[in-house]
Amino acid sequence: MAKIDLARRAEIGRQRRARTRAQIVDAGMMLLAERPLEALTVDAVVEAAEVAKGTFYYHFQSMEELAAAVGERLGETFDGLLAPARLSMRDPIARLCFAFKQFLEKAIADPVWARLVIQSAQAPSEFAGEVRANLKRDLTEASAQGRLMMHDVDLAADIVLGIWVQVTRGILQGRTAADLVERALAAVLRALGAAPVRQRKGNTNS
Amino acid sequence: MAKIDLARRAEIGRQRRARTRAQIVDAGMMLLAERPLEALTVDAVVEAAEVAKGTFYYHFQSMEELAAAVGERLGETFDGLLAPARLSMRDPIARLCFAFKQFLEKAIADPVWARLVIQSAQAPSEFAGEVRANLKRDLTEASAQGRLMMHDVDLAADIVLGIWVQVTRGILQGRTAADLVERALAAVLRALGAAPVRQRKGNTNS
DNA sequence: AGTCAAATCGACTATATAGTCAATACGAGA
DNA sequence: TCTCGTATTGACTATATAGTCGATTTGACT
Numbered sequence: 001m002a003k004i005d006l007a008r009r010a011e012i013g014r015q016r017r018a019r020t021r022a023q024i025v026d027a028g029m030m031l032l033a034e035r036p037l038e039a040l041t042v043d044a045v046v047e048a049a050e051v052a053k054g055t056f057y058y059h060f061q062s063m064e065e066l067a068a069a070v071g072e073r074l075g076e077t078f079d080g081l082l083a084p085a086r087l088s089m090r091d092p093i094a095r096l097c098f099a100f101k102q103f104l105e106k107a108i109a110d111p112v113w114a115r116l117v118i119q120s121a122q123a124p125s126e127f128a129g130e131v132r133a134n135l136k137r138d139l140t141e142a143s144a145q146g147r148l149m150m151h152d153v154d155l156a157a158d159i160v161l162g163i164w165v166q167v168t169r170g171i172l173q174g175r176t177a178a179d180l181v182e183r184a185l186a187a188v189l190r191a192l193g194a195a196p197v198r199q200r201k202g203n204t205n206s
Numbered sequence: 207m208a209k210i211d212l213a214r215r216a217e218i219g220r221q222r223r224a225r226t227r228a229q230i231v232d233a234g235m236m237l238l239a240e241r242p243l244e245a246l247t248v249d250a251v252v253e254a255a256e257v258a259k260g261t262f263y264y265h266f267q268s269m270e271e272l273a274a275a276v277g278e279r280l281g282e283t284f285d286g287l288l289a290p291a292r293l294s295m296r297d298p299i300a301r302l303c304f305a306f307k308q309f310l311e312k313a314i315a316d317p318v319w320a321r322l323v324i325q326s327a328q329a330p331s332e333f334a335g336e337v338r339a340n341l342k343r344d345l346t347e348a349s350a351q352g353r354l355m356m357h358d359v360d361l362a363a364d365i366v367l368g369i370w371v372q373v374t375r376g377i378l379q380g381r382t383a384a385d386l387v388e389r390a391l392a393a394v395l396r397a398l399g400a401a402p403v404r405q406r407k408g409n410t411n412s
Numbered sequence: 413a414g415t416c417a418a419a420t421c422g423a424c425t426a427t428a429t430a431g432t433c434a435a436t437a438c439g440a441g442a
Numbered sequence: 443t444c445t446c447g448t449a450t451t452g453a454c455t456a457t458a459t460a461g462t463c464g465a466t467t468t469g470a471c472t
Contacts, residue, residue, distance in 0.1 A: 017419065152383050163368045
C-alpha cells in the first residue's frame with residue numbers, strides 16, 4: 001500500500017537534479033571560456049564541477065549537449081543585459097548603441113564572460129546566430145528609416161560584430177584606454193554611416 | 207680510407223628531409239584550417255601527410271612546433287601578397303587599403319587560406335602579432351600626418367582587424383555580395399575617419 | 413527508524429593518442 | 443655492386459579519455 005505521492009517524489013528529485021546540473025554548467029562555462037569545445041574533456045569538466053563521471057552522463061548525453069546548455073545560459077546573460085533596451089527604446093540605432101555599450105562594459109567587468117563570448121563567437125553556434133539576427137533586425141529598421149549610409153545589412157552586421165569582438169579581445173589583453181567604449185561606439189557609427197543618435201520626437205529612450 | 211664527402215652527404219639528406227617536412231607542414235596547414243591546435247592529433251597529421259609517426263617526431267618535437275612552422279608559412283603568403291605595396295606605396299593609408307583588399311580577395315579565392323587565417327587570428331600567435339604591428343605602423347604614420355579622425359592607434363588597429371576578420375568569416379559562409387571588398391574598405395575608412403585616398407603629390411602608388 | 417525512487421558515485425572496459433626506438437630503406441659515391 | 447650516413451618506418455608502451463553500469467547515498471514521507 002503506502003500510496004506515496006510519486007509526483008511529489010519527482011519534484012524533489014528535480015530540485016536536487018537542477019542544483020547538480022547547474023554545477024556542471026558552471027564548470028563548463030569556466031572551462032569553455034579558456035579552451036574550445038574540441039579541446040575540452042569530460043574528465044576536466046567533472047573534476048571542475050566536483051562531480052562523478054557517471055553524474056555527467058546522467059545529465060548530458062555528450063559534451064555537445066553541455067555546450068548547448070552553456071550557450072543557453074550565455075544567452076540568458078545577454079537577455080539580462082538588454083532587458084532595459086527592449087522595454088523602452090523604440091529607436092533601432094539607440095538600441096544598437098545601448099547593446100554595444102552594455103556588452104563592452106560587461107566584458108570589462110567580467111573577463112570570464114568576455115572570454116566565453118569570444119570563444120562562442122568563433123563557431124556558428126545557435127547563440128551567435130541569435131545575436132546576429134537581432135542585430136540585423138535593428139539594422140534593417142534603421143536602414144528603412146534612411147538613417148544608414150550602408151544598405152548591405154549583412155555587411156553592416158559583420159562590421160558591428162567584428163569591431164565588437166575585436167575590441168573585446170583587446171580588453172582581455174589589457175587594452176582598456178580611457179573612454180574606450182565611447183570611442184569604439186563612435187567608430188561603429190561612422191562605419192555604418194549613421195549620425196550619433198539625436199533626440200527625435202518619441203524615438204529615443206526615456 | 208675512402209674519404210667520403212660528408213658535407214655532400216648531409217646536403218643530400220637535407221633535400222630529402224625538406225621534401226618530407228614540407229609534406230607535413232602542408233598537412234598541418236590543411237588540418238589547422240579546420241580545427242584548432244588543441245584539437246589536432248599527431249595521428250591525424252601523419253595520416254594526412256602520408257608519413258609514419260616516427261617521421262613526424264624526427265622533424266618536429268611537438269604539435270606546437272608544427273604550428274609554428276605553419277605560422278611561418280602563412281606569414282610568407284602574407285609577405286607575398288603585400289610585396290607590391292612595400293615597393294611602391296609611400297602613403298600609409300594607400301598601403302592599408304591595398305593590404306585590406308588583397309587579404310579579402312585572397313580569402314575569396316582560397317577558402318582554406320581564409321580558414322587558416324581566421325583560426326590563427328584567434329590565439330595571440332606570433333603571426334597575428336606581426337600583422338598587428340605592421341598595421342599599427344601604418345596607422346601611426348597616417349595619424350602623424352593628421353589624416354585620421356582616431357588617435358588611439360590600438361583601437362584603430364582593432365577596428366581594422368575586427369572588420370577584416372569578420373568579413374572574412376562572412377565570405378567563408380557565403381556572404382559575398384557584389385562589391386563586397388570595396389564596400390567593406392569604405393566602411394573601414396569611415397570608421398577610422400580617413401577620407402578615401404586622394405591623389406597627392408608623390409604620396410600614392412605608381 | 414524504515415521505505416523507496418531518484419540522484420550520485422566511481423570502478424571498469426574500450427579506444428585513442430602521445431611519444432620511443434630498433435629495424436629498414438634510400439641513394440650518391442667508391 | 444657495395445658502403446654508409448641519413449631519413450623513414452611502424453610496432454610498442456604508457457597514458458588519457460569516452461562511455462557504461464551495478465552499488466551506494468540522499469531525503470521527504472510514513
